[in-house]
Amino acid sequence: MKLYHYTSIETLALILKHKTIRFSRLDRVDDPDEYSFKEDGITPAHYCYVSCWTKNDNENLPQWYMYGDSTHGVRIELDSDMFVIEGKNIAPHFFNDNFRSVYRMMAMPILSCGLLRDIQYIDDIGVIKNRVFHDLVSQxxxxxxxxxxxxxxxxxxxxxxxxxFYMFPLLDNGRVDVNYVFNNNISPKLPYIDVPIKEDCLNQIQVMLGPKVTEAEETIVSSLMQMFLNRSDYSYSYYSGKL
Structure with missing residues:
Protein backbone atom coordinates (compact mmCIF):
# COMPACT_ATOMS: atom_id res chain seq x y z
CA MET A 1 0.00 0.00 0.00
CA LYS A 2 1.25 3.48 -0.89
CA LEU A 3 1.21 6.40 1.53
CA TYR A 4 1.62 10.12 0.86
CA HIS A 5 3.18 12.90 2.92
CA TYR A 6 3.21 16.64 2.17
CA THR A 7 6.32 18.42 3.35
CA SER A 8 9.00 21.01 2.55
CA ILE A 9 11.98 20.63 0.25
CA GLU A 10 14.22 21.08 3.31
CA THR A 11 12.59 18.08 4.98
CA LEU A 12 12.95 16.04 1.79
CA ALA A 13 16.68 16.79 1.89
CA LEU A 14 16.93 15.47 5.46
CA ILE A 15 14.91 12.34 4.65
CA LEU A 16 17.17 11.50 1.71
CA LYS A 17 20.41 12.36 3.52
CA HIS A 18 19.74 10.57 6.80
CA LYS A 19 17.37 7.87 5.46
CA THR A 20 14.96 8.51 8.30
CA ILE A 21 11.40 9.67 8.95
CA ARG A 22 10.77 12.04 11.83
CA PHE A 23 8.24 11.09 14.49
CA SER A 24 7.07 14.09 16.53
CA ARG A 25 5.77 13.90 20.06
CA LEU A 26 1.99 14.19 20.01
CA ASP A 27 1.98 17.45 21.96
CA ARG A 28 3.88 19.02 19.03
CA VAL A 29 1.15 18.43 16.43
CA ASP A 30 -1.09 21.21 15.10
CA ASP A 31 -4.38 20.22 16.77
CA PRO A 32 -4.31 21.27 20.46
CA ASP A 33 -7.35 19.09 21.23
CA GLU A 34 -5.13 16.03 20.82
CA TYR A 35 -2.85 16.92 23.70
CA SER A 36 -4.92 19.18 25.92
CA PHE A 37 -6.47 16.54 28.16
CA LYS A 38 -4.75 15.21 31.26
CA GLU A 39 -5.57 13.76 34.65
CA ASP A 40 -3.68 13.99 37.95
CA GLY A 41 -0.94 15.87 36.12
CA ILE A 42 -0.44 13.08 33.56
CA THR A 43 -0.47 14.18 29.91
CA PRO A 44 -0.81 11.05 27.71
CA ALA A 45 0.36 12.88 24.58
CA HIS A 46 3.86 13.08 26.07
CA TYR A 47 4.32 9.33 25.61
CA CYS A 48 3.16 9.14 22.00
CA TYR A 49 5.22 9.81 18.85
CA VAL A 50 3.58 10.11 15.44
CA SER A 51 4.35 10.44 11.75
CA CYS A 52 1.39 11.70 9.72
CA TRP A 53 0.44 10.48 6.23
CA THR A 54 -2.58 9.90 4.00
CA LYS A 55 -3.69 6.97 1.85
CA ASN A 56 -5.43 9.33 -0.58
CA ASP A 57 -3.45 9.48 -3.81
CA ASN A 58 -5.52 12.43 -5.07
CA GLU A 59 -3.87 15.76 -4.42
CA ASN A 60 -5.26 17.77 -1.54
CA LEU A 61 -4.90 21.55 -1.85
CA PRO A 62 -5.32 22.25 1.89
CA GLN A 63 -2.51 19.75 2.56
CA TRP A 64 -0.30 21.54 0.04
CA TYR A 65 -0.88 24.87 1.79
CA MET A 66 -0.68 23.61 5.38
CA TYR A 67 2.20 21.14 5.16
CA GLY A 68 3.72 21.44 1.67
CA ASP A 69 5.45 24.76 2.38
CA SER A 70 2.51 26.82 1.07
CA THR A 71 2.59 24.86 -2.24
CA HIS A 72 6.36 25.35 -2.63
CA GLY A 73 7.16 21.95 -1.14
CA VAL A 74 6.81 18.35 -2.25
CA ARG A 75 4.60 15.34 -1.75
CA ILE A 76 6.45 12.09 -1.20
CA GLU A 77 5.11 8.60 -1.81
CA LEU A 78 6.46 5.57 0.07
CA ASP A 79 5.35 2.02 0.78
CA SER A 80 3.51 1.55 4.05
CA ASP A 81 6.05 -1.08 5.16
CA MET A 82 8.87 1.46 5.06
CA PHE A 83 10.10 0.71 8.60
CA VAL A 84 12.03 -2.30 9.83
CA ILE A 85 9.76 -4.22 12.19
CA GLU A 86 10.73 -7.47 13.87
CA GLY A 87 8.23 -9.17 16.13
CA LYS A 88 6.57 -6.42 18.15
CA ASN A 89 9.37 -3.86 17.93
CA ILE A 90 10.09 -1.08 15.47
CA ALA A 91 13.69 -0.84 14.24
CA PRO A 92 15.10 -2.87 17.16
CA HIS A 93 18.63 -2.12 16.02
CA PHE A 94 17.78 1.57 16.50
CA PHE A 95 16.05 1.45 19.90
CA ASN A 96 18.96 -0.50 21.33
CA ASP A 97 20.85 -0.41 24.65
CA ASN A 98 22.83 2.64 23.55
CA PHE A 99 19.64 4.54 22.70
CA ARG A 100 18.15 3.69 26.07
CA SER A 101 21.25 4.68 27.99
CA VAL A 102 21.63 8.02 26.16
CA TYR A 103 18.00 9.13 26.07
CA ARG A 104 16.71 7.34 29.17
CA MET A 105 13.64 5.93 27.50
CA MET A 106 12.49 2.74 25.85
CA ALA A 107 10.05 1.92 23.07
CA MET A 108 6.95 0.06 24.18
CA PRO A 109 5.98 -3.06 22.19
CA ILE A 110 3.76 -2.35 19.21
CA LEU A 111 0.11 -2.81 20.13
CA SER A 112 -2.00 -5.51 18.50
CA CYS A 113 -3.76 -2.79 16.48
CA GLY A 114 -0.50 -2.21 14.62
CA LEU A 115 1.95 0.59 13.91
CA LEU A 116 -0.13 2.28 11.19
CA ARG A 117 -3.63 3.42 12.08
CA ASP A 118 -6.37 5.49 10.45
CA ILE A 119 -7.46 8.65 12.21
CA GLN A 120 -11.04 8.54 13.47
CA TYR A 121 -12.90 11.83 13.18
CA ILE A 122 -15.46 12.43 15.91
CA ASP A 123 -17.74 15.23 17.13
CA ASP A 124 -16.20 15.69 20.58
CA ILE A 125 -12.64 14.58 21.16
CA GLY A 126 -13.09 15.35 24.87
CA VAL A 127 -14.93 12.07 25.37
CA ILE A 128 -11.70 10.18 24.63
CA LYS A 129 -10.36 11.07 28.06
CA ASN A 130 -12.59 8.43 29.68
CA ARG A 131 -11.20 5.81 27.30
CA VAL A 132 -7.58 6.73 28.03
CA PHE A 133 -7.52 6.83 31.82
CA HIS A 134 -8.35 3.75 33.86
CA ASP A 135 -8.47 3.30 37.62
CA LEU A 136 -6.99 0.07 38.87
CA VAL A 137 -7.03 -1.11 42.47
CA SER A 138 -3.92 0.76 43.57
CA GLN A 139 -2.70 2.75 40.58
CA PHE A 165 4.71 4.28 18.75
CA TYR A 166 4.92 4.95 22.45
CA MET A 167 7.96 5.71 24.59
CA PHE A 168 8.40 5.22 28.31
CA PRO A 169 10.99 7.15 30.35
CA LEU A 170 13.49 5.17 32.39
CA LEU A 171 14.75 6.06 35.84
CA ASP A 172 18.37 7.11 36.28
CA ASN A 173 19.26 3.53 37.20
CA GLY A 174 17.79 2.31 33.90
CA ARG A 175 14.80 0.65 35.54
CA VAL A 176 11.14 0.89 34.57
CA ASP A 177 8.80 2.09 37.31
CA VAL A 178 5.33 2.83 35.96
CA ASN A 179 3.89 4.07 39.26
CA TYR A 180 6.80 6.43 39.91
CA VAL A 181 6.70 7.86 36.39
CA PHE A 182 2.96 8.51 36.41
CA ASN A 183 2.84 9.78 40.00
CA ASN A 184 5.57 12.30 39.18
CA ASN A 185 4.38 13.08 35.65
CA ILE A 186 7.73 12.19 34.10
CA SER A 187 7.62 12.22 30.32
CA PRO A 188 10.12 11.43 27.55
CA LYS A 189 12.26 14.50 26.88
CA LEU A 190 12.85 14.21 23.14
CA PRO A 191 10.46 16.37 21.05
CA TYR A 192 11.03 14.07 18.07
CA ILE A 193 12.75 10.83 17.07
CA ASP A 194 14.15 10.09 13.60
CA VAL A 195 13.50 6.45 12.69
CA PRO A 196 15.39 4.64 9.89
CA ILE A 197 13.60 3.68 6.66
CA LYS A 198 14.25 0.46 4.78
CA GLU A 199 16.81 1.28 2.13
CA ASP A 200 14.91 -0.52 -0.62
CA CYS A 201 11.77 1.49 0.22
CA LEU A 202 13.66 4.77 0.20
CA ASN A 203 15.16 3.95 -3.18
CA GLN A 204 11.64 3.66 -4.58
CA ILE A 205 10.43 7.00 -3.19
CA GLN A 206 8.32 9.08 -5.57
CA VAL A 207 8.46 12.86 -5.38
CA MET A 208 5.85 15.33 -6.63
CA LEU A 209 6.64 19.04 -6.86
CA GLY A 210 4.19 21.48 -5.30
CA PRO A 211 1.89 23.64 -7.46
CA LYS A 212 3.99 26.81 -7.10
CA VAL A 213 7.51 25.38 -6.99
CA THR A 214 9.91 27.79 -8.68
CA GLU A 215 12.59 26.92 -11.20
CA ALA A 216 15.23 27.29 -8.50
CA GLU A 217 13.30 25.02 -6.11
CA GLU A 218 12.86 22.44 -8.87
CA THR A 219 16.60 22.52 -9.48
CA ILE A 220 17.22 21.84 -5.80
CA VAL A 221 14.87 18.83 -5.80
CA SER A 222 16.47 17.48 -8.95
CA SER A 223 19.94 17.85 -7.43
CA LEU A 224 18.89 16.16 -4.18
CA MET A 225 17.40 13.19 -5.98
CA GLN A 226 20.42 12.85 -8.24
CA MET A 227 22.79 13.06 -5.28
CA PHE A 228 21.05 10.56 -3.00
CA LEU A 229 19.04 8.36 -5.41
CA ASN A 230 21.01 8.65 -8.65
CA ARG A 231 17.82 9.65 -10.48
CA SER A 232 15.54 12.67 -10.79
CA ASP A 233 12.22 11.32 -12.03
CA TYR A 234 9.96 13.65 -10.03
CA SER A 235 6.48 14.60 -11.17
CA TYR A 236 4.48 17.83 -11.23
CA SER A 237 1.34 18.72 -9.33
CA TYR A 238 -1.87 18.75 -11.32
CA TYR A 239 -2.40 22.29 -10.03
CA SER A 240 0.91 23.50 -11.48
CA GLY A 241 -0.54 23.54 -14.99
CA LYS A 242 2.48 21.63 -16.32
CA LEU A 243 0.70 18.33 -17.00
Whole structure:
Protein backbone atom coordinates (compact mmCIF):
# COMPACT_ATOMS: atom_id res chain seq x y z
CA MET A 1 0.00 0.00 0.00
CA LYS A 2 1.25 3.48 -0.89
CA LEU A 3 1.21 6.40 1.53
CA TYR A 4 1.62 10.12 0.86
CA HIS A 5 3.18 12.90 2.92
CA TYR A 6 3.21 16.64 2.17
CA THR A 7 6.32 18.42 3.35
CA SER A 8 9.00 21.01 2.55
CA ILE A 9 11.98 20.63 0.25
CA GLU A 10 14.22 21.08 3.31
CA THR A 11 12.59 18.08 4.98
CA LEU A 12 12.95 16.04 1.79
CA ALA A 13 16.68 16.79 1.89
CA LEU A 14 16.93 15.47 5.46
CA ILE A 15 14.91 12.34 4.65
CA LEU A 16 17.17 11.50 1.71
CA LYS A 17 20.41 12.36 3.52
CA HIS A 18 19.74 10.57 6.80
CA LYS A 19 17.37 7.87 5.46
CA THR A 20 14.96 8.51 8.30
CA ILE A 21 11.40 9.67 8.95
CA ARG A 22 10.77 12.04 11.83
CA PHE A 23 8.24 11.09 14.49
CA SER A 24 7.07 14.09 16.53
CA ARG A 25 5.77 13.90 20.06
CA LEU A 26 1.99 14.19 20.01
CA ASP A 27 1.98 17.45 21.96
CA ARG A 28 3.88 19.02 19.03
CA VAL A 29 1.15 18.43 16.43
CA ASP A 30 -1.09 21.21 15.10
CA ASP A 31 -4.38 20.22 16.77
CA PRO A 32 -4.31 21.27 20.46
CA ASP A 33 -7.35 19.09 21.23
CA GLU A 34 -5.13 16.03 20.82
CA TYR A 35 -2.85 16.92 23.70
CA SER A 36 -4.92 19.18 25.92
CA PHE A 37 -6.47 16.54 28.16
CA LYS A 38 -4.75 15.21 31.26
CA GLU A 39 -5.57 13.76 34.65
CA ASP A 40 -3.68 13.99 37.95
CA GLY A 41 -0.94 15.87 36.12
CA ILE A 42 -0.44 13.08 33.56
CA THR A 43 -0.47 14.18 29.91
CA PRO A 44 -0.81 11.05 27.71
CA ALA A 45 0.36 12.88 24.58
CA HIS A 46 3.86 13.08 26.07
CA TYR A 47 4.32 9.33 25.61
CA CYS A 48 3.16 9.14 22.00
CA TYR A 49 5.22 9.81 18.85
CA VAL A 50 3.58 10.11 15.44
CA SER A 51 4.35 10.44 11.75
CA CYS A 52 1.39 11.70 9.72
CA TRP A 53 0.44 10.48 6.23
CA THR A 54 -2.58 9.90 4.00
CA LYS A 55 -3.69 6.97 1.85
CA ASN A 56 -5.43 9.33 -0.58
CA ASP A 57 -3.45 9.48 -3.81
CA ASN A 58 -5.52 12.43 -5.07
CA GLU A 59 -3.87 15.76 -4.42
CA ASN A 60 -5.26 17.77 -1.54
CA LEU A 61 -4.90 21.55 -1.85
CA PRO A 62 -5.32 22.25 1.89
CA GLN A 63 -2.51 19.75 2.56
CA TRP A 64 -0.30 21.54 0.04
CA TYR A 65 -0.88 24.87 1.79
CA MET A 66 -0.68 23.61 5.38
CA TYR A 67 2.20 21.14 5.16
CA GLY A 68 3.72 21.44 1.67
CA ASP A 69 5.45 24.76 2.38
CA SER A 70 2.51 26.82 1.07
CA THR A 71 2.59 24.86 -2.24
CA HIS A 72 6.36 25.35 -2.63
CA GLY A 73 7.16 21.95 -1.14
CA VAL A 74 6.81 18.35 -2.25
CA ARG A 75 4.60 15.34 -1.75
CA ILE A 76 6.45 12.09 -1.20
CA GLU A 77 5.11 8.60 -1.81
CA LEU A 78 6.46 5.57 0.07
CA ASP A 79 5.35 2.02 0.78
CA SER A 80 3.51 1.55 4.05
CA ASP A 81 6.05 -1.08 5.16
CA MET A 82 8.87 1.46 5.06
CA PHE A 83 10.10 0.71 8.60
CA VAL A 84 12.03 -2.30 9.83
CA ILE A 85 9.76 -4.22 12.19
CA GLU A 86 10.73 -7.47 13.87
CA GLY A 87 8.23 -9.17 16.13
CA LYS A 88 6.57 -6.42 18.15
CA ASN A 89 9.37 -3.86 17.93
CA ILE A 90 10.09 -1.08 15.47
CA ALA A 91 13.69 -0.84 14.24
CA PRO A 92 15.10 -2.87 17.16
CA HIS A 93 18.63 -2.12 16.02
CA PHE A 94 17.78 1.57 16.50
CA PHE A 95 16.05 1.45 19.90
CA ASN A 96 18.96 -0.50 21.33
CA ASP A 97 20.85 -0.41 24.65
CA ASN A 98 22.83 2.64 23.55
CA PHE A 99 19.64 4.54 22.70
CA ARG A 100 18.15 3.69 26.07
CA SER A 101 21.25 4.68 27.99
CA VAL A 102 21.63 8.02 26.16
CA TYR A 103 18.00 9.13 26.07
CA ARG A 104 16.71 7.34 29.17
CA MET A 105 13.64 5.93 27.50
CA MET A 106 12.49 2.74 25.85
CA ALA A 107 10.05 1.92 23.07
CA MET A 108 6.95 0.06 24.18
CA PRO A 109 5.98 -3.06 22.19
CA ILE A 110 3.76 -2.35 19.21
CA LEU A 111 0.11 -2.81 20.13
CA SER A 112 -2.00 -5.51 18.50
CA CYS A 113 -3.76 -2.79 16.48
CA GLY A 114 -0.50 -2.21 14.62
CA LEU A 115 1.95 0.59 13.91
CA LEU A 116 -0.13 2.28 11.19
CA ARG A 117 -3.63 3.42 12.08
CA ASP A 118 -6.37 5.49 10.45
CA ILE A 119 -7.46 8.65 12.21
CA GLN A 120 -11.04 8.54 13.47
CA TYR A 121 -12.90 11.83 13.18
CA ILE A 122 -15.46 12.43 15.91
CA ASP A 123 -17.74 15.23 17.13
CA ASP A 124 -16.20 15.69 20.58
CA ILE A 125 -12.64 14.58 21.16
CA GLY A 126 -13.09 15.35 24.87
CA VAL A 127 -14.93 12.07 25.37
CA ILE A 128 -11.70 10.18 24.63
CA LYS A 129 -10.36 11.07 28.06
CA ASN A 130 -12.59 8.43 29.68
CA ARG A 131 -11.20 5.81 27.30
CA VAL A 132 -7.58 6.73 28.03
CA PHE A 133 -7.52 6.83 31.82
CA HIS A 134 -8.35 3.75 33.86
CA ASP A 135 -8.47 3.30 37.62
CA LEU A 136 -6.99 0.07 38.87
CA VAL A 137 -7.03 -1.11 42.47
CA SER A 138 -3.92 0.76 43.57
CA GLN A 139 -2.70 2.75 40.58
CA UNK A 140 -3.56 4.64 37.40
CA UNK A 141 -3.33 3.10 33.96
CA UNK A 142 -3.33 4.64 30.48
CA UNK A 143 -5.04 3.02 27.51
CA UNK A 144 -2.35 3.76 24.95
CA UNK A 145 -4.31 2.27 22.05
CA UNK A 146 -6.71 5.24 22.37
CA UNK A 147 -4.00 7.91 22.14
CA UNK A 148 -3.20 9.72 18.91
CA UNK A 149 -5.95 8.29 16.70
CA UNK A 150 -8.86 10.71 17.23
CA UNK A 151 -9.42 14.18 15.82
CA UNK A 152 -12.35 16.55 15.57
CA UNK A 153 -14.44 16.23 12.41
CA UNK A 154 -13.21 19.67 11.35
CA UNK A 155 -9.96 17.91 10.33
CA UNK A 156 -11.62 15.19 8.26
CA UNK A 157 -10.48 16.80 4.99
CA UNK A 158 -6.98 15.50 5.75
CA UNK A 159 -7.99 11.83 5.42
CA UNK A 160 -5.06 11.13 7.70
CA UNK A 161 -3.39 7.95 8.82
CA UNK A 162 -0.50 7.75 11.24
CA UNK A 163 2.39 5.64 12.31
CA UNK A 164 2.43 5.66 16.10
CA PHE A 165 4.71 4.28 18.75
CA TYR A 166 4.92 4.95 22.45
CA MET A 167 7.96 5.71 24.59
CA PHE A 168 8.40 5.22 28.31
CA PRO A 169 10.99 7.15 30.35
CA LEU A 170 13.49 5.17 32.39
CA LEU A 171 14.75 6.06 35.84
CA ASP A 172 18.37 7.11 36.28
CA ASN A 173 19.26 3.53 37.20
CA GLY A 174 17.79 2.31 33.90
CA ARG A 175 14.80 0.65 35.54
CA VAL A 176 11.14 0.89 34.57
CA ASP A 177 8.80 2.09 37.31
CA VAL A 178 5.33 2.83 35.96
CA ASN A 179 3.89 4.07 39.26
CA TYR A 180 6.80 6.43 39.91
CA VAL A 181 6.70 7.86 36.39
CA PHE A 182 2.96 8.51 36.41
CA ASN A 183 2.84 9.78 40.00
CA ASN A 184 5.57 12.30 39.18
CA ASN A 185 4.38 13.08 35.65
CA ILE A 186 7.73 12.19 34.10
CA SER A 187 7.62 12.22 30.32
CA PRO A 188 10.12 11.43 27.55
CA LYS A 189 12.26 14.50 26.88
CA LEU A 190 12.85 14.21 23.14
CA PRO A 191 10.46 16.37 21.05
CA TYR A 192 11.03 14.07 18.07
CA ILE A 193 12.75 10.83 17.07
CA ASP A 194 14.15 10.09 13.60
CA VAL A 195 13.50 6.45 12.69
CA PRO A 196 15.39 4.64 9.89
CA ILE A 197 13.60 3.68 6.66
CA LYS A 198 14.25 0.46 4.78
CA GLU A 199 16.81 1.28 2.13
CA ASP A 200 14.91 -0.52 -0.62
CA CYS A 201 11.77 1.49 0.22
CA LEU A 202 13.66 4.77 0.20
CA ASN A 203 15.16 3.95 -3.18
CA GLN A 204 11.64 3.66 -4.58
CA ILE A 205 10.43 7.00 -3.19
CA GLN A 206 8.32 9.08 -5.57
CA VAL A 207 8.46 12.86 -5.38
CA MET A 208 5.85 15.33 -6.63
CA LEU A 209 6.64 19.04 -6.86
CA GLY A 210 4.19 21.48 -5.30
CA PRO A 211 1.89 23.64 -7.46
CA LYS A 212 3.99 26.81 -7.10
CA VAL A 213 7.51 25.38 -6.99
CA THR A 214 9.91 27.79 -8.68
CA GLU A 215 12.59 26.92 -11.20
CA ALA A 216 15.23 27.29 -8.50
CA GLU A 217 13.30 25.02 -6.11
CA GLU A 218 12.86 22.44 -8.87
CA THR A 219 16.60 22.52 -9.48
CA ILE A 220 17.22 21.84 -5.80
CA VAL A 221 14.87 18.83 -5.80
CA SER A 222 16.47 17.48 -8.95
CA SER A 223 19.94 17.85 -7.43
CA LEU A 224 18.89 16.16 -4.18
CA MET A 225 17.40 13.19 -5.98
CA GLN A 226 20.42 12.85 -8.24
CA MET A 227 22.79 13.06 -5.28
CA PHE A 228 21.05 10.56 -3.00
CA LEU A 229 19.04 8.36 -5.41
CA ASN A 230 21.01 8.65 -8.65
CA ARG A 231 17.82 9.65 -10.48
CA SER A 232 15.54 12.67 -10.79
CA ASP A 233 12.22 11.32 -12.03
CA TYR A 234 9.96 13.65 -10.03
CA SER A 235 6.48 14.60 -11.17
CA TYR A 236 4.48 17.83 -11.23
CA SER A 237 1.34 18.72 -9.33
CA TYR A 238 -1.87 18.75 -11.32
CA TYR A 239 -2.40 22.29 -10.03
CA SER A 240 0.91 23.50 -11.48
CA GLY A 241 -0.54 23.54 -14.99
CA LYS A 242 2.48 21.63 -16.32
CA LEU A 243 0.70 18.33 -17.00
Missing amino acids: KAIGFKEIGIYKNKDWAFQQECRFL
